[in-house]
Amino acid sequence: MAGLEYFQGYSPEIRLQVQNLIETKRIGMVLKNRYKGEPIHQFNSDKLLFGYANSLKQKYFKNAPVLNKVQYDNKIHVMHNALGLHTAVTRVQGGKANAKIEIRIGNIFKRAPEPFLKMIVVHELAHIKEKTHNKAFYQLCTYMEPNYFQLEFDVRLFLVQIEIEGTPFFDS
Template identity: 55%
Template sequence: MAELTYLGGYPDPLKAQVQQLIATGKLGEMLAKRYPESHQIQSDKALLAYTMGLKNRYLKSSAPLAKVVFDGKINVIKDALGLHTYVSRVQGSKLKAKNEIRIAALFKEAPAPFLAMIVVHELAHLKEKDHNKSFYQLCQHMEPDYHQLEFDLRLWLTWRDINNTNGSPAA
């Protein structure tokens, strides 16, 4: 029986369904059918442009972003899928704070909707610091299928761990 590390907070009947998909070898097939296309965003520059496009569309008045990068050091299980940080620096007599978003490098190989979901999640932290009702409402405003994508991303991470692969479910 596969360990469902990424599905800890979900109800047991749902976990049982996932276990059944894993046992029959159909989890990867289901994900490949649902998310057949990857994305072309492979560089930090492309990720910044993509993120700024979403930010300018949905969060025009929010704080500016100083940096958006893929980060190979983010450990998906221990840390997160992405990180939103404030970097404070003293410049002369002023304290300057800059917003940075770091996305786990594994999302270079993820289906496009999963990258969108992670970017939306991190952008929402510009307005809402905590994972509260307002935060998730903002995520859904930017990505209406946010909750389904988050669940499917957890399934993809589970499938990826089981198969020890770095690619798409079709691989």
């Protein structure tokens, strides 16, 4: 069934509940009820997004390397690829190694509730310290956003809702 690929790692019970939400076209309603008090974030430019991500980095990882670039990227195909990307490029110049850290966020999140954007930024920031999705990685995510796992689940629902209905829950 369309949309269930986002929930591959979840239990059969959860997948059945999601399937029921899809069949009854209630995903938008569930998300709308859960996030009715959350406005669409105002970080809709690359400059504002950079400031937002950098403030989170400063709050939680003061000694981590500097973020060189944070931007929205319309080339990230969220529905089939990733929500965001992180890169660390090391260049040697004059005997010194310089690392440039970049984060790219899918354009679809330019207009989304702020908790969804935060979840994605937190995820990409955690990759600065932990490269793989292991226990330590998810501990970093929940350190920065205690509600991380619920937000990750809800972002998956959000993607399914857009894929099936074509419009985000806050526009319906």
